[in-house]
Amino acid sequence: MGRRCRPPPAQVQRLAGQLGQVVVADSTDVEALEEIGIADFTRVVVGIGTDLEASILTTALLVDLGIPDIWVKALSGQHAKILERIGAHHVVFPEHEMGERVAHLVSGRLLDWVELDPEWVFAKTLPPRELVGVPLGESRLRKRHNVTVVSVKPETASSFTHAGLDTVLTYGAEIVIAGRPRDVERFVDLD
Template sequence: MLKANGYVIIGLGRFGSSLGKELMKLGYEVLGIDKDEEAVQEMSDILTHAVVAECTDEEVLRSLGVRNFDCGVVAIGDDIQASILTTIQLKDLGVKKVVAKAISELHGRVLEKLGVDRVVYPERDMGIRVAHQLVSPNLLDYIELSADYSIAELTVPRGLDGKSLQEINPRAKYGCSIVAINKTSGVIIAPTAGEVLRERDVLVVIGTNDQIDKFEHAVAK
Protein backbone atom coordinates (compact mmCIF):
# COMPACT_ATOMS: atom_id res chain seq x y z
CA MET A 1 0.00 0.00 0.00
CA LEU A 2 1.42 3.40 -0.99
CA LYS A 3 1.81 6.05 1.67
CA ALA A 4 -0.68 8.91 1.70
CA ASN A 5 2.05 11.48 1.08
CA GLY A 6 3.13 9.84 -2.18
CA TYR A 7 2.72 11.12 -5.71
CA VAL A 8 0.61 9.82 -8.56
CA ILE A 9 1.87 10.61 -12.05
CA ILE A 10 -0.51 10.12 -14.96
CA GLY A 11 1.35 9.91 -18.25
CA LEU A 12 4.75 8.21 -18.34
CA GLY A 13 6.30 9.94 -21.33
CA ARG A 14 9.62 11.78 -21.20
CA PHE A 15 8.48 14.38 -18.67
CA GLY A 16 6.44 12.05 -16.44
CA SER A 17 9.22 9.45 -16.36
CA SER A 18 11.87 12.05 -15.50
CA LEU A 19 9.71 13.47 -12.73
CA GLY A 20 8.92 10.02 -11.33
CA LYS A 21 12.56 8.93 -11.28
CA GLU A 22 13.65 12.04 -9.42
CA LEU A 23 10.83 11.81 -6.86
CA MET A 24 11.91 8.21 -6.18
CA LYS A 25 15.52 9.39 -5.70
CA LEU A 26 14.24 11.92 -3.20
CA GLY A 27 12.68 9.09 -1.19
CA TYR A 28 9.00 9.45 -2.12
CA GLU A 29 6.65 6.72 -3.23
CA VAL A 30 5.27 7.12 -6.73
CA LEU A 31 2.36 5.51 -8.54
CA GLY A 32 2.68 5.81 -12.32
CA ILE A 33 -0.32 5.41 -14.62
CA ASP A 34 -0.37 5.22 -18.41
CA LYS A 35 -2.56 3.55 -21.02
CA ASP A 36 0.57 2.53 -22.96
CA GLU A 37 1.66 -0.90 -21.73
CA GLU A 38 5.20 -0.43 -23.04
CA ALA A 39 5.65 2.85 -21.14
CA VAL A 40 4.40 1.22 -17.93
CA GLN A 41 6.69 -1.77 -18.43
CA GLU A 42 9.72 0.49 -18.76
CA MET A 43 8.92 2.17 -15.42
CA SER A 44 7.66 -0.86 -13.50
CA ASP A 45 11.03 -1.57 -11.87
CA ILE A 46 11.75 2.11 -11.18
CA LEU A 47 8.58 3.45 -9.58
CA THR A 48 6.94 2.10 -6.44
CA HIS A 49 4.06 0.91 -8.59
CA ALA A 50 3.13 1.36 -12.27
CA VAL A 51 -0.17 0.33 -13.84
CA VAL A 52 -1.79 0.28 -17.25
CA ALA A 53 -5.10 2.15 -17.00
CA GLU A 54 -7.42 4.53 -18.82
CA CYS A 55 -6.78 7.75 -16.96
CA THR A 56 -9.93 9.55 -18.12
CA ASP A 57 -12.17 6.97 -16.41
CA GLU A 58 -13.19 8.22 -12.96
CA GLU A 59 -14.03 4.75 -11.66
CA VAL A 60 -10.60 3.44 -12.68
CA LEU A 61 -8.86 6.30 -10.90
CA ARG A 62 -11.08 5.83 -7.88
CA SER A 63 -10.24 2.12 -7.73
CA LEU A 64 -6.53 2.95 -7.82
CA GLY A 65 -6.97 5.14 -4.76
CA VAL A 66 -5.64 8.36 -6.31
CA ARG A 67 -7.69 10.44 -3.83
CA ASN A 68 -5.31 9.25 -1.09
CA PHE A 69 -2.32 10.97 -2.64
CA ASP A 70 -1.12 14.39 -1.56
CA CYS A 71 -0.27 15.33 -5.14
CA GLY A 72 -1.41 14.22 -8.58
CA VAL A 73 0.59 15.18 -11.67
CA VAL A 74 -1.09 15.08 -15.08
CA ALA A 75 1.86 14.57 -17.42
CA ILE A 76 -0.06 13.47 -20.52
CA GLY A 77 1.66 14.26 -23.82
CA ASP A 78 -0.10 15.72 -26.86
CA ASP A 79 -3.65 14.60 -26.08
CA ILE A 80 -5.10 17.84 -24.72
CA GLN A 81 -8.58 16.38 -24.31
CA ALA A 82 -7.27 13.51 -22.18
CA SER A 83 -5.20 15.97 -20.15
CA ILE A 84 -8.19 18.15 -19.39
CA LEU A 85 -10.53 15.26 -18.61
CA THR A 86 -7.96 13.64 -16.31
CA THR A 87 -7.37 16.93 -14.52
CA ILE A 88 -11.12 17.28 -13.93
CA GLN A 89 -11.26 13.73 -12.54
CA LEU A 90 -8.43 14.38 -10.09
CA LYS A 91 -10.08 17.58 -8.88
CA ASP A 92 -13.45 15.85 -8.53
CA LEU A 93 -11.89 12.96 -6.61
CA GLY A 94 -10.44 15.41 -4.10
CA VAL A 95 -6.70 15.05 -4.74
CA LYS A 96 -5.13 17.66 -2.43
CA LYS A 97 -2.74 19.17 -4.98
CA VAL A 98 -3.02 18.86 -8.76
CA VAL A 99 -0.16 19.79 -11.07
CA ALA A 100 -0.64 19.57 -14.84
CA LYS A 101 1.65 19.71 -17.84
CA ALA A 102 0.64 22.11 -20.62
CA ILE A 103 1.85 21.98 -24.22
CA SER A 104 0.75 25.50 -25.11
CA GLU A 105 -0.25 28.78 -23.48
CA LEU A 106 -3.89 28.16 -24.40
CA HIS A 107 -3.80 24.69 -22.88
CA GLY A 108 -2.25 26.21 -19.75
CA ARG A 109 -4.98 28.82 -19.44
CA VAL A 110 -7.66 26.12 -19.65
CA LEU A 111 -5.91 24.14 -16.91
CA GLU A 112 -5.71 27.24 -14.73
CA LYS A 113 -9.46 27.77 -15.14
CA LEU A 114 -9.98 24.19 -13.96
CA GLY A 115 -8.29 25.16 -10.71
CA VAL A 116 -5.01 23.26 -10.92
CA ASP A 117 -2.46 24.29 -8.30
CA ARG A 118 0.34 24.59 -10.81
CA VAL A 119 0.70 24.48 -14.59
CA VAL A 120 4.04 23.17 -15.84
CA TYR A 121 5.54 23.92 -19.23
CA PRO A 122 8.22 21.25 -19.86
CA GLU A 123 10.26 23.57 -22.06
CA ARG A 124 10.75 25.80 -19.03
CA ASP A 125 10.45 23.34 -16.14
CA MET A 126 12.41 20.11 -16.45
CA GLY A 127 11.15 17.16 -14.43
CA ILE A 128 14.10 17.20 -12.03
CA ARG A 129 13.55 20.85 -11.08
CA VAL A 130 9.81 20.33 -10.63
CA ALA A 131 10.39 17.30 -8.38
CA HIS A 132 12.55 19.33 -6.01
CA GLN A 133 10.08 22.22 -6.01
CA LEU A 134 7.13 19.94 -5.23
CA VAL A 135 8.69 18.41 -2.14
CA SER A 136 10.45 21.53 -0.78
CA PRO A 137 8.18 24.42 0.26
CA ASN A 138 11.11 26.85 0.65
CA LEU A 139 12.72 25.96 -2.68
CA LEU A 140 12.00 28.47 -5.45
CA ASP A 141 14.33 27.16 -8.12
CA TYR A 142 16.80 24.34 -8.62
CA ILE A 143 19.36 24.08 -11.42
CA GLU A 144 21.70 21.12 -11.90
CA LEU A 145 25.19 22.25 -12.86
CA SER A 146 26.47 18.70 -13.16
CA ALA A 147 25.67 15.25 -11.82
CA ASP A 148 26.91 16.35 -8.39
CA TYR A 149 26.64 20.15 -8.16
CA SER A 150 23.58 22.40 -8.17
CA ILE A 151 22.43 25.94 -7.53
CA ALA A 152 19.25 26.43 -5.51
CA GLU A 153 17.13 29.43 -4.53
CA LEU A 154 15.65 29.11 -1.05
CA THR A 155 13.32 31.44 0.79
CA VAL A 156 14.41 32.32 4.32
CA PRO A 157 11.95 30.80 6.83
CA ARG A 158 10.71 32.62 9.93
CA GLY A 159 13.11 30.69 12.15
CA LEU A 160 16.14 32.35 10.53
CA ASP A 161 14.76 35.88 10.65
CA GLY A 162 17.33 38.18 12.29
CA LYS A 163 20.19 35.69 12.14
CA SER A 164 23.48 36.48 10.42
CA LEU A 165 25.30 34.27 7.94
CA GLN A 166 28.00 33.85 10.56
CA GLU A 167 25.47 32.33 12.97
CA ILE A 168 24.08 29.99 10.32
CA ASN A 169 27.57 29.19 8.97
CA PRO A 170 26.42 27.02 6.04
CA ARG A 171 29.97 26.56 4.71
CA ALA A 172 31.29 25.01 7.91
CA LYS A 173 28.14 23.10 8.90
CA TYR A 174 26.90 21.83 5.55
CA GLY A 175 29.67 22.50 3.00
CA CYS A 176 27.55 24.70 0.74
CA SER A 177 27.97 28.43 0.09
CA ILE A 178 25.51 31.32 -0.05
CA VAL A 179 26.67 33.32 -3.07
CA ALA A 180 23.89 35.91 -3.12
CA ILE A 181 20.89 37.16 -1.15
CA ASN A 182 17.89 38.69 -2.87
CA LYS A 183 16.37 41.25 -0.50
CA THR A 184 13.51 43.68 -1.05
CA SER A 185 16.14 46.42 -1.25
CA GLY A 186 18.10 44.60 -3.96
CA VAL A 187 20.46 41.72 -4.60
CA ILE A 188 23.61 41.31 -2.48
CA ILE A 189 26.36 39.44 -4.33
CA ALA A 190 28.98 37.58 -2.25
CA PRO A 191 27.44 38.61 1.11
CA THR A 192 29.69 38.98 4.15
CA ALA A 193 29.43 36.87 7.30
CA GLY A 194 27.78 39.75 9.13
CA GLU A 195 24.86 40.01 6.69
CA VAL A 196 21.57 39.62 8.58
CA LEU A 197 18.74 37.61 7.03
CA ARG A 198 15.09 38.56 7.03
CA GLU A 199 12.07 36.31 6.55
CA ARG A 200 11.26 35.82 2.86
CA ASP A 201 14.73 36.89 1.69
CA VAL A 202 15.89 34.57 -1.09
CA LEU A 203 19.20 32.75 -0.69
CA VAL A 204 21.17 31.61 -3.73
CA VAL A 205 23.06 28.51 -2.58
CA ILE A 206 25.70 26.51 -4.44
CA GLY A 207 27.11 23.12 -3.47
CA THR A 208 26.77 19.41 -4.03
CA ASN A 209 23.28 18.00 -4.19
CA ASP A 210 23.74 16.37 -0.76
CA GLN A 211 25.07 19.57 0.83
CA ILE A 212 22.16 21.64 -0.46
CA ASP A 213 19.68 18.97 0.60
CA LYS A 214 21.07 18.91 4.18
CA PHE A 215 21.08 22.71 4.40
CA GLU A 216 17.55 22.93 2.99
CA HIS A 217 16.17 20.48 5.55
CA ALA A 218 18.04 22.15 8.39
CA VAL A 219 16.70 25.63 7.68
CA ALA A 220 13.17 24.31 7.16
CA LYS A 221 12.97 23.10 10.77
Template structure:
Protein backbone atom coordinates (compact mmCIF):
# COMPACT_ATOMS: atom_id res chain seq x y z
CA UNK A 1 0.00 0.00 0.00
CA UNK A 2 1.38 3.40 -1.02
CA UNK A 3 0.49 6.43 1.12
CA UNK A 4 1.50 9.87 -0.09
CA UNK A 5 1.38 12.46 2.67
CA UNK A 6 2.07 11.88 6.36
CA UNK A 7 -0.23 14.43 7.92
CA UNK A 8 -2.66 13.39 10.62
CA UNK A 9 -4.90 11.44 8.24
CA UNK A 10 -1.98 9.74 6.47
CA UNK A 11 -0.39 8.81 9.79
CA UNK A 12 -3.60 7.25 11.09
CA UNK A 13 -4.01 5.28 7.88
CA UNK A 14 -0.38 4.09 7.80
CA UNK A 15 -0.36 2.93 11.41
CA UNK A 16 -3.70 1.12 11.07
CA UNK A 17 -2.51 -0.71 7.97
CA UNK A 18 0.73 -1.69 9.70
CA UNK A 19 -1.26 -2.92 12.69
CA UNK A 20 -3.24 -5.13 10.30
CA UNK A 21 -0.06 -6.60 8.80
CA UNK A 22 0.09 -4.69 5.51
CA UNK A 23 3.30 -3.46 3.88
CA UNK A 24 3.26 0.34 3.73
CA UNK A 25 5.38 2.68 1.63
CA UNK A 26 4.82 6.27 2.79
CA UNK A 27 6.12 9.33 0.96
CA UNK A 28 6.35 12.88 2.27
CA UNK A 29 8.36 16.05 1.60
CA UNK A 30 8.75 16.79 5.32
CA UNK A 31 12.06 15.33 6.51
CA UNK A 32 11.03 15.43 10.18
CA UNK A 33 7.88 13.41 9.50
CA UNK A 34 9.78 10.85 7.44
CA UNK A 35 12.36 10.40 10.20
CA UNK A 36 9.56 10.11 12.75
CA UNK A 37 8.07 7.16 10.88
CA UNK A 38 11.30 5.37 10.04
CA UNK A 39 11.07 2.02 11.80
CA UNK A 40 7.34 2.40 12.48
CA UNK A 41 6.20 1.48 8.99
CA UNK A 42 7.71 -0.70 6.26
CA UNK A 43 9.23 2.17 4.28
CA UNK A 44 9.18 5.94 4.83
CA UNK A 45 10.68 7.94 1.97
CA UNK A 46 11.56 11.63 1.65
CA UNK A 47 10.48 12.57 -1.87
CA UNK A 48 8.44 14.94 -4.03
CA UNK A 49 5.41 12.94 -5.16
CA UNK A 50 4.39 15.56 -7.73
CA UNK A 51 7.29 14.47 -9.95
CA UNK A 52 6.58 11.56 -12.28
CA UNK A 53 10.25 10.56 -12.53
CA UNK A 54 10.53 10.31 -8.74
CA UNK A 55 7.42 8.13 -8.48
CA UNK A 56 8.71 5.84 -11.22
CA UNK A 57 12.08 5.51 -9.50
CA UNK A 58 10.24 4.38 -6.38
CA UNK A 59 8.23 1.84 -8.38
CA UNK A 60 4.92 3.56 -7.64
CA UNK A 61 3.76 3.01 -11.23
CA UNK A 62 3.60 -0.72 -10.46
CA UNK A 63 1.46 -0.34 -7.32
CA UNK A 64 -2.10 -1.66 -7.12
CA UNK A 65 -3.31 0.49 -4.20
CA UNK A 66 -2.38 4.10 -3.41
CA UNK A 67 -3.74 6.82 -1.15
CA UNK A 68 -3.07 10.52 -1.70
CA UNK A 69 -3.30 11.96 1.81
CA UNK A 70 -1.89 15.41 0.96
CA UNK A 71 -3.83 18.09 2.80
CA UNK A 72 -1.68 21.21 2.71
CA UNK A 73 -1.72 21.80 -1.04
CA UNK A 74 -4.67 21.20 -3.35
CA UNK A 75 -2.37 21.65 -6.34
CA UNK A 76 0.01 18.93 -5.12
CA UNK A 77 -2.93 16.66 -4.34
CA UNK A 78 -4.39 17.02 -7.82
CA UNK A 79 -1.06 16.64 -9.61
CA UNK A 80 -0.10 13.56 -7.62
CA UNK A 81 -3.53 12.00 -8.06
CA UNK A 82 -3.40 12.66 -11.79
CA UNK A 83 -0.02 10.93 -12.03
CA UNK A 84 -1.30 7.86 -10.18
CA UNK A 85 -4.36 7.64 -12.42
CA UNK A 86 -2.09 8.03 -15.44
CA UNK A 87 -0.02 5.08 -14.25
CA UNK A 88 -3.14 2.93 -14.40
CA UNK A 89 -3.13 2.06 -10.69
CA UNK A 90 -6.45 0.23 -10.22
CA UNK A 91 -7.31 1.50 -6.74
CA UNK A 92 -6.56 5.17 -5.97
CA UNK A 93 -7.92 6.96 -2.91
CA UNK A 94 -7.44 10.69 -2.39
CA UNK A 95 -8.17 13.00 0.52
CA UNK A 96 -10.38 16.00 -0.25
CA UNK A 97 -10.12 19.16 1.84
CA UNK A 98 -13.38 20.60 0.46
CA UNK A 99 -16.37 19.56 -1.61
CA UNK A 100 -14.96 21.42 -4.61
CA UNK A 101 -11.63 19.63 -4.25
CA UNK A 102 -13.50 16.34 -4.03
CA UNK A 103 -15.43 17.02 -7.24
CA UNK A 104 -12.22 17.75 -9.14
CA UNK A 105 -10.63 14.56 -7.82
CA UNK A 106 -13.62 12.62 -9.12
CA UNK A 107 -13.40 14.39 -12.49
CA UNK A 108 -9.76 13.38 -12.99
CA UNK A 109 -10.63 9.75 -12.30
CA UNK A 110 -9.84 9.09 -8.63
CA UNK A 111 -11.68 5.93 -7.65
CA UNK A 112 -12.39 6.78 -4.00
CA UNK A 113 -12.58 10.36 -2.69
CA UNK A 114 -12.18 10.58 1.09
CA UNK A 115 -13.47 13.41 3.27
CA UNK A 116 -11.52 13.03 6.56
CA UNK A 117 -14.02 15.10 8.52
CA UNK A 118 -16.50 12.33 7.70
CA UNK A 119 -14.25 9.28 7.42
CA UNK A 120 -11.43 8.23 9.75
CA UNK A 121 -8.10 6.82 8.68
CA UNK A 122 -9.03 3.57 10.41
CA UNK A 123 -12.17 3.21 8.31
CA UNK A 124 -10.35 3.95 5.06
CA UNK A 125 -7.63 1.44 6.02
CA UNK A 126 -10.23 -1.32 6.21
CA UNK A 127 -11.76 -0.27 2.89
CA UNK A 128 -8.40 -0.08 1.16
CA UNK A 129 -6.97 -3.30 2.52
CA UNK A 130 -10.02 -5.45 1.77
CA UNK A 131 -11.15 -3.53 -1.35
CA UNK A 132 -14.54 -2.78 0.20
CA UNK A 133 -16.95 -0.15 -1.05
CA UNK A 134 -17.78 0.91 2.51
CA UNK A 135 -17.01 -0.18 6.07
CA UNK A 136 -18.56 0.65 9.43
CA UNK A 137 -17.14 -0.62 12.72
CA UNK A 138 -20.10 -1.66 14.87
CA UNK A 139 -17.98 -2.23 17.98
CA UNK A 140 -17.42 -5.45 19.86
CA UNK A 141 -15.37 -6.91 17.02
CA UNK A 142 -18.20 -6.68 14.47
CA UNK A 143 -18.50 -4.67 11.26
CA UNK A 144 -20.97 -3.80 8.53
CA UNK A 145 -19.46 -3.80 5.04
CA UNK A 146 -20.73 -2.91 1.58
CA UNK A 147 -19.13 -5.04 -1.10
CA UNK A 148 -19.81 -7.08 -4.23
CA UNK A 149 -21.48 -10.48 -4.07
CA UNK A 150 -18.82 -13.23 -4.11
CA UNK A 151 -18.83 -16.07 -6.64
CA UNK A 152 -19.61 -18.64 -3.94
CA UNK A 153 -23.15 -17.32 -3.41
CA UNK A 154 -24.23 -16.49 -6.96
CA UNK A 155 -27.09 -18.07 -8.84
CA UNK A 156 -28.77 -20.03 -6.07
CA UNK A 157 -31.06 -19.27 -3.12
CA UNK A 158 -29.05 -18.05 -0.13
CA UNK A 159 -30.56 -20.73 2.12
CA UNK A 160 -28.84 -23.34 -0.07
CA UNK A 161 -25.49 -21.61 0.35
CA UNK A 162 -25.66 -21.66 4.19
CA UNK A 163 -23.92 -18.28 4.40
CA UNK A 164 -24.03 -17.96 8.17
CA UNK A 165 -22.79 -21.47 8.98
CA UNK A 166 -20.23 -21.65 6.15
CA UNK A 167 -18.83 -18.11 6.25
CA UNK A 168 -19.85 -16.75 9.66
CA UNK A 169 -21.59 -13.65 8.28
CA UNK A 170 -25.10 -12.48 7.48
CA UNK A 171 -26.18 -10.86 4.21
CA UNK A 172 -28.84 -8.32 5.14
CA UNK A 173 -29.55 -6.41 1.91
CA UNK A 174 -28.64 -6.23 -1.76
CA UNK A 175 -28.54 -3.40 -4.30
CA UNK A 176 -29.98 -4.29 -7.66
CA UNK A 177 -28.84 -3.01 -11.05
CA UNK A 178 -31.60 -0.39 -10.97
CA UNK A 179 -30.09 1.11 -7.79
CA UNK A 180 -32.72 -0.17 -5.34
CA UNK A 181 -31.69 -1.68 -2.00
CA UNK A 182 -33.88 -4.67 -1.07
CA UNK A 183 -34.03 -6.90 1.99
CA UNK A 184 -32.46 -10.34 1.60
CA UNK A 185 -34.17 -13.59 2.57
CA UNK A 186 -33.32 -17.25 2.23
CA UNK A 187 -35.07 -17.26 -1.14
CA UNK A 188 -32.96 -14.39 -2.50
CA UNK A 189 -30.72 -15.16 -5.48
CA UNK A 190 -27.73 -12.85 -6.02
CA UNK A 191 -26.04 -11.95 -9.30
CA UNK A 192 -22.51 -10.75 -9.98
CA UNK A 193 -23.79 -7.19 -10.51
CA UNK A 194 -25.31 -6.96 -7.03
CA UNK A 195 -23.79 -5.00 -4.18
CA UNK A 196 -24.53 -6.43 -0.74
CA UNK A 197 -24.50 -5.36 2.89
CA UNK A 198 -22.84 -7.94 5.12
CA UNK A 199 -22.48 -8.00 8.90
CA UNK A 200 -20.37 -10.25 11.09
CA UNK A 201 -16.99 -10.50 12.85
CA UNK A 202 -14.65 -7.94 11.28
CA UNK A 203 -12.22 -10.35 9.62
CA UNK A 204 -14.96 -12.62 8.28
CA UNK A 205 -17.05 -9.72 7.00
CA UNK A 206 -14.03 -8.19 5.24
CA UNK A 207 -13.00 -11.45 3.60
CA UNK A 208 -16.44 -12.65 2.54
CA UNK A 209 -16.30 -11.04 -0.92
CA UNK A 210 -13.15 -13.06 -1.68
CA UNK A 211 -14.91 -16.44 -1.27
Protein backbone atom coordinates (compact mmCIF):
# COMPACT_ATOMS: atom_id res chain seq x y z
CA MET A 1 0.00 0.00 0.00
CA GLY A 2 1.14 3.54 -0.64
CA ARG A 3 1.91 5.70 2.36
CA ARG A 4 -0.92 8.20 1.89
CA CYS A 5 -3.85 5.88 1.37
CA ARG A 6 -4.30 3.01 3.73
CA PRO A 7 -7.34 0.75 3.64
CA PRO A 8 -9.57 0.69 6.69
CA PRO A 9 -8.86 -2.17 9.12
CA ALA A 10 -12.22 -3.80 8.33
CA GLN A 11 -11.27 -4.06 4.64
CA VAL A 12 -7.91 -5.63 5.51
CA GLN A 13 -9.66 -8.11 7.82
CA ARG A 14 -12.20 -9.03 5.10
CA LEU A 15 -9.49 -9.60 2.48
CA ALA A 16 -7.36 -11.65 4.87
CA GLY A 17 -9.89 -14.48 4.61
CA GLN A 18 -9.89 -14.40 0.80
CA LEU A 19 -6.22 -13.90 -0.05
CA GLY A 20 -3.11 -15.83 0.94
CA GLN A 21 -1.34 -12.85 2.45
CA VAL A 22 -2.71 -9.40 3.26
CA VAL A 23 -0.62 -6.73 4.96
CA VAL A 24 -0.66 -2.98 5.34
CA ALA A 25 2.74 -1.39 4.75
CA ASP A 26 4.32 1.67 3.22
CA SER A 27 5.25 0.27 -0.17
CA THR A 28 7.63 3.18 -0.82
CA ASP A 29 9.79 2.12 2.13
CA VAL A 30 12.30 -0.60 1.16
CA GLU A 31 12.66 -1.66 4.81
CA ALA A 32 8.91 -2.23 5.09
CA LEU A 33 8.97 -4.29 1.89
CA GLU A 34 11.90 -6.35 3.14
CA GLU A 35 10.16 -6.88 6.49
CA ILE A 36 7.13 -8.45 4.82
CA GLY A 37 9.38 -10.69 2.71
CA ILE A 38 8.42 -9.19 -0.65
CA ALA A 39 11.68 -10.41 -2.22
CA ASP A 40 10.36 -13.99 -1.89
CA PHE A 41 7.37 -13.26 -4.13
CA THR A 42 7.51 -14.24 -7.80
CA ARG A 43 4.64 -11.95 -8.86
CA VAL A 44 3.56 -8.60 -7.43
CA VAL A 45 0.67 -6.36 -8.49
CA VAL A 46 0.91 -2.63 -7.86
CA GLY A 47 -2.61 -1.25 -7.94
CA ILE A 48 -2.01 2.16 -6.39
CA GLY A 49 -4.87 4.46 -7.39
CA THR A 50 -4.01 8.11 -7.89
CA ASP A 51 -0.66 8.56 -6.11
CA LEU A 52 1.76 8.58 -9.06
CA GLU A 53 4.77 9.09 -6.85
CA ALA A 54 3.93 6.07 -4.67
CA SER A 55 3.22 3.96 -7.76
CA ILE A 56 6.57 4.83 -9.39
CA LEU A 57 8.61 4.50 -6.19
CA THR A 58 7.00 1.18 -5.30
CA THR A 59 7.64 -0.20 -8.78
CA ALA A 60 11.26 0.96 -8.72
CA LEU A 61 11.81 -0.73 -5.35
CA LEU A 62 10.27 -3.98 -6.59
CA VAL A 63 12.57 -3.91 -9.62
CA ASP A 64 15.57 -3.26 -7.36
CA LEU A 65 14.52 -6.20 -5.15
CA GLY A 66 14.52 -8.48 -8.21
CA ILE A 67 10.83 -9.40 -8.38
CA PRO A 68 10.57 -11.45 -11.60
CA ASP A 69 6.99 -10.55 -12.57
CA ILE A 70 5.69 -7.05 -11.77
CA TRP A 71 2.20 -5.91 -12.87
CA VAL A 72 1.41 -2.21 -12.44
CA LYS A 73 -1.74 -0.16 -12.93
CA ALA A 74 -1.08 2.97 -15.02
CA LEU A 75 -3.18 6.10 -14.97
CA SER A 76 -1.94 7.68 -18.20
CA GLY A 77 0.30 7.06 -21.17
CA GLN A 78 3.11 9.06 -19.58
CA HIS A 79 2.78 7.10 -16.34
CA ALA A 80 2.95 3.86 -18.36
CA LYS A 81 6.15 4.97 -20.13
CA ILE A 82 7.83 5.75 -16.82
CA LEU A 83 6.75 2.40 -15.36
CA GLU A 84 8.09 0.54 -18.39
CA ARG A 85 11.39 2.46 -18.31
CA ILE A 86 12.01 1.61 -14.67
CA GLY A 87 11.35 -2.06 -15.31
CA ALA A 88 7.67 -2.97 -14.83
CA HIS A 89 7.01 -6.19 -16.74
CA HIS A 90 3.30 -5.58 -17.40
CA VAL A 91 1.56 -2.21 -17.44
CA VAL A 92 -2.23 -2.23 -17.52
CA PHE A 93 -4.96 0.38 -17.83
CA PRO A 94 -7.88 -1.39 -16.10
CA GLU A 95 -10.30 1.55 -16.23
CA HIS A 96 -9.57 2.21 -19.91
CA GLU A 97 -9.77 -1.48 -20.84
CA MET A 98 -13.03 -1.96 -18.96
CA GLY A 99 -14.41 1.18 -20.57
CA GLU A 100 -13.66 -0.20 -24.04
CA ARG A 101 -15.24 -3.54 -23.14
CA VAL A 102 -18.39 -1.90 -21.77
CA ALA A 103 -18.62 0.36 -24.84
CA HIS A 104 -18.62 -2.72 -27.04
CA LEU A 105 -21.21 -4.46 -24.88
CA VAL A 106 -23.73 -1.60 -24.85
CA SER A 107 -23.44 -1.01 -28.58
CA GLY A 108 -25.69 -3.84 -29.73
CA ARG A 109 -25.93 -7.63 -29.83
CA LEU A 110 -22.55 -8.20 -28.24
CA LEU A 111 -22.64 -10.30 -25.05
CA ASP A 112 -18.92 -10.21 -24.22
CA TRP A 113 -15.65 -8.89 -25.66
CA VAL A 114 -12.11 -10.00 -24.82
CA GLU A 115 -9.11 -8.33 -26.45
CA LEU A 116 -6.09 -10.64 -26.67
CA ASP A 117 -4.04 -7.85 -28.22
CA PRO A 118 -4.92 -4.69 -30.15
CA GLU A 119 -5.41 -6.69 -33.36
CA TRP A 120 -7.20 -9.86 -32.15
CA VAL A 121 -10.40 -10.28 -30.13
CA PHE A 122 -12.89 -12.90 -29.05
CA ALA A 123 -16.54 -11.89 -28.83
CA LYS A 124 -19.64 -13.66 -27.59
CA THR A 125 -22.77 -12.84 -29.55
CA LEU A 126 -25.90 -14.27 -31.12
CA PRO A 127 -25.70 -15.60 -34.68
CA PRO A 128 -26.97 -13.35 -37.47
CA ARG A 129 -29.83 -14.60 -39.65
CA GLU A 130 -27.52 -15.58 -42.49
CA LEU A 131 -25.82 -18.25 -40.32
CA VAL A 132 -28.94 -19.82 -38.82
CA GLY A 133 -29.71 -23.25 -40.26
CA VAL A 134 -26.55 -23.39 -42.40
CA PRO A 135 -23.63 -25.70 -41.55
CA LEU A 136 -20.63 -23.49 -40.71
CA GLY A 137 -18.55 -25.30 -43.33
CA GLU A 138 -20.96 -24.10 -46.03
CA SER A 139 -21.38 -20.55 -44.70
CA ARG A 140 -18.12 -19.14 -46.14
CA LEU A 141 -18.01 -17.10 -42.95
CA ARG A 142 -14.26 -16.53 -42.87
CA LYS A 143 -14.10 -15.58 -46.56
CA ARG A 144 -17.08 -13.19 -46.34
CA HIS A 145 -16.56 -11.64 -42.90
CA ASN A 146 -12.97 -12.46 -41.82
CA VAL A 147 -14.13 -14.04 -38.54
CA THR A 148 -14.25 -17.60 -37.25
CA VAL A 149 -16.85 -19.22 -35.00
CA VAL A 150 -14.72 -21.05 -32.45
CA SER A 151 -17.35 -22.13 -29.96
CA VAL A 152 -21.11 -22.51 -29.67
CA LYS A 153 -23.56 -22.87 -26.82
CA PRO A 154 -26.82 -24.28 -28.21
CA GLU A 155 -29.96 -22.79 -26.68
CA THR A 156 -30.71 -26.11 -24.95
CA ALA A 157 -27.21 -26.55 -23.49
CA SER A 158 -25.66 -25.18 -20.32
CA SER A 159 -22.11 -24.82 -21.65
CA PHE A 160 -20.07 -24.07 -24.75
CA THR A 161 -18.56 -26.67 -27.05
CA HIS A 162 -16.23 -26.55 -30.07
CA ALA A 163 -17.75 -25.37 -33.32
CA GLY A 164 -17.07 -27.60 -36.30
CA LEU A 165 -17.69 -27.45 -40.02
CA ASP A 166 -20.91 -29.42 -39.53
CA THR A 167 -22.22 -27.21 -36.70
CA VAL A 168 -25.64 -25.73 -37.51
CA LEU A 169 -26.64 -22.67 -35.49
CA THR A 170 -30.09 -21.78 -34.21
CA TYR A 171 -31.50 -18.38 -33.24
CA GLY A 172 -31.20 -19.02 -29.50
CA ALA A 173 -27.58 -20.17 -29.64
CA GLU A 174 -24.67 -18.12 -28.39
CA ILE A 175 -21.45 -18.13 -30.38
CA VAL A 176 -17.88 -17.09 -29.69
CA ILE A 177 -16.12 -15.58 -32.69
CA ALA A 178 -12.51 -14.60 -33.22
CA GLY A 179 -11.02 -12.01 -35.53
CA ARG A 180 -9.72 -8.48 -35.91
CA PRO A 181 -11.69 -5.93 -33.89
CA ARG A 182 -13.14 -4.08 -36.90
CA ASP A 183 -14.19 -7.36 -38.58
CA VAL A 184 -15.79 -8.63 -35.38
CA GLU A 185 -17.64 -5.33 -34.90
CA ARG A 186 -19.00 -5.47 -38.45
CA PHE A 187 -20.03 -9.10 -38.04
CA VAL A 188 -21.84 -8.43 -34.77
CA ASP A 189 -23.84 -5.66 -36.47
CA LEU A 190 -25.18 -8.07 -39.14
CA ASP A 191 -28.82 -9.04 -38.96
